[in-house]
Amino acid sequence: MHTNSLVSTNNKRERVLLILAALFVALIRIALTLARHLPWYSLWPLLVWGACALLLHIGLTWLLPLRDPIILPVVMLMAGWGIVLTARLAPAFSTRQPIWLVVAALASLAIARLSPGLRILRRYRYSWLIAGIILLAATLIFGVNPSGGANAPRLWLGFGFIYFQPSEILKLLMVIFMASYLADKRDILSVKPLRVWKITLPTPQYIAPLLLMWGFCMILLIWQRDLGTASLFFIIFLGMLYVATNQTGYLLVGLVLLMLSGLAGYFLFDVVRLRVDAWLNPWPEASGRAFQIVQSLLAIASGGLFGQGIGQGSPTYIPVVHSDFVLAAIAEEWGLMGAVGVIASLAILIFRGLRIAAKNVDQPFKSLLAAGISLSLGIQSLLIAGGVLKLIPLTGVTFPFISYGGSSLLSGFVMIGLLWRLSDPATNRRIDQPIFSEPSLEFTP
């Protein structure tokens, strides 16, 4: 194979795209500094961003020369945009986000470096998921909410002045667990179904462990009132089951269940009722309970095609604009042009992820893991973008890579680290045991 020429094209492509991304991030940061009359030394996050980009580019060239070259620039573009937006929307957090970027970049490099990494993830799937569940359960007892508020859900664990959201890690572990479980059992799940009145269901003994582990996660998330993450988990679960088994029946049953749980949630939880009411018609309570979504719509409308200009709009009227509603801020200051740019970047990322899944189709664990990661990024963005635009009821999840939030950035980069590994055909040839026993080359009579 022309490995050498492939490696050099890969590196060249990554360099070209990174330079374009760097120019973009630097210019929007400089424009922000000019528009808001910020001191020039406040440009230091740019240096941190540049250092991270350079470190990742050099590190990956050395570790995984055949990785997908498009993922890094796209992710860095979004992360850089996120840093600028944090400085714009929540100046109090503007120091934290670049530091989290360094942590996240190092974590993704570590994932790319660890030699037995993926096999360990696969083999000890129950232990990993249970560890994640315990971490999440710890928030029931020790949980805090960094922005205070007596009734706010306490989803974070605090260590000194660092706050961490275990549900982000649990999401990743859940995807790994499902990929591992389904890679082993998908033959059984899709070949020997139980038929109940035209709908094919899997045999209970094989679906039960999956449902049990997933049920634990859901109960904890609902207990915490972290309903955004709970709905995200539910849809990722359905999506991965469908990808692994190719049974449309699962999707139909799942969608009916989703509708039913939404209906039950409407009567059981005030949060859900509020979100659904605000989605159906926010205007009667525009200055009350639906304030956030109305402000978001106004911000998007005032952005128009080309936006108000960087640092020249007033997106800070929207509560928590720096995390959940970051897309509304982009739509206000960069206009439709910026919003389409963000969504296109994410679409490219998901496309590349699914491409990795398609390329590894003979290795079910790798393929399902890549598909699961792409699905979870895609569904998460879809939920929050749809919520901000009032297409669907609002679910409080972060916009990947762009929203302020250390745990979200970290788990995003870990996912990307896994994608890099899965995209390099030269590494991890043997993570995946074949579906059936390894073929021996000798002919055995």
Added chain:
Amino acid sequence: MSLEITLFVIRIVVAVLLYAFLGTVLFYCVRDIHTASAQAPEKPGASARLVIVESENVPLEPGLSFDLLPLTTIGRGQTCTVVLPDSFASTEHARIACRKEQWWLDDLDSRNGTLLNDFPVTGTVVLAAGDLIRVGRVTLRFDLV
């Protein structure tokens, strides 16, 4: 140059940069697809088949052929790719899979076993054109197309 004009110029440059970035990415993606389709080997999908050679007391015509899928199961069960209405065959009797451009046969713990050229199959074995596979009372020939 006043601040407003500077900011306006930066905005235009930023928009151009953003779409230049996305355009370059798109260009690379399209190039990838072109190179991939140029390098793609012949699909092994329908490039092999099983032909019935002999079927004593089984309602299958000799000469009947089945195109192989990348993962083909042979057996009595209706969910198999190649269904053999033979009471001597197990529900899921044997499997032929295409891996690394080779076709591999393995016996799925069937009650009466699978014979490859009159030898019982243990483990996974590679198939060559013209091999005779016997499942129950049916003999099938493996042909590359």
